[in-house]
Amino acid sequence: MTNLSHPTPVARAVGASGPNTLERHSAEVLKVSTRSRPSAVAGAIAGVIRDSGMAEVQSIGAGATNQAIKAVAIARSYLVEEGIDIVCTPSFIDVAIDEEERTAIRLLVERR
Amino acid sequence: MTNLSHPTPVARAVGASGPNTLERHSAEVLKVSTRSRPSAVAGAIAGVIRDSGMAEVQSIGAGATNQAIKAVAIARSYLVEEGIDIVCTPSFIDVAIDEEERTAIRLLVERR
Numbered sequence: 566m567t568n569l570s571h572p573t574p575v576a577r578a579v580g581a582s583g584p585n586t587l588e589r590h591s592a593e594v595l596k597v598s599t600r601s602r603p604s605a606v607a608g609a610i611a612g613v614i615r616d617s618g619m620a621e622v623q624s625i626g627a628g629a630t631n632q633a634i635k636a637v638a639i640a641r642s643y644l645v646e647e648g649i650d651i652v653c654t655p656s657f658i659d660v661a662i663d664e665e666e667r668t669a670i671r672l673l674v675e676r677r
Numbered sequence: 678m679t680n681l682s683h684p685t686p687v688a689r690a691v692g693a694s695g696p697n698t699l700e701r702h703s704a705e706v707l708k709v710s711t712r713s714r715p716s717a718v719a720g721a722i723a724g725v726i727r728d729s730g731m732a733e734v735q736s737i738g739a740g741a742t743n744q745a746i747k748a749v750a751i752a753r754s755y756l757v758e759e760g761i762d763i764v765c766t767p768s769f770i771d772v773a774i775d776e777e778e779r780t781a782i783r784l785l786v787e788r789r
Binding site (some may be wrong): 576626627628631634635638641642645651652653654655656657670672677 | 763768
């Protein structure tokens, strides 16, 4: 699990392997914050996709989700040069931060 | 072209059929603003996917992009009940608003 957010509390995924989540493979989880640099997150996504074919990006709030989706767009441009075509599937996921439940956006990124 | 934003200026897509854009089919363009209701946008996405198999969602700024990605997540939940599995591919696109060029996020939504 790679944390790309800066000095934010450690988030623990709740229900990530629960009955409502279709985990076809385990995917590395990249946590993105408002202050994450999209190009840095993109590099991380591209690396995980090259290694395992699948990455999971999590964000909480509009600013972080915007950085996350920009990162996926940039990762696409990196990988398309290598002949790798990625798609993403967004969903909602409940995560616990400081014992409080928050709704995060989960972008599952995988080869088409 | 359906405009789901409220009293915002009319956006005109620039370069949407330019040489850098891979348009495999023409997709209906849904413009999302910060004030768009994600469930309403989701219904529109689901309708366009049912009709044509492909929808394009455009947003400018973090708030609008957050609404757009939430809409895709909700549309996924609507369509999965009908056995339709959608994925999205984000990219950047330049759009002209009031003769000023802005960078929008373009989510191409299509059946897997």
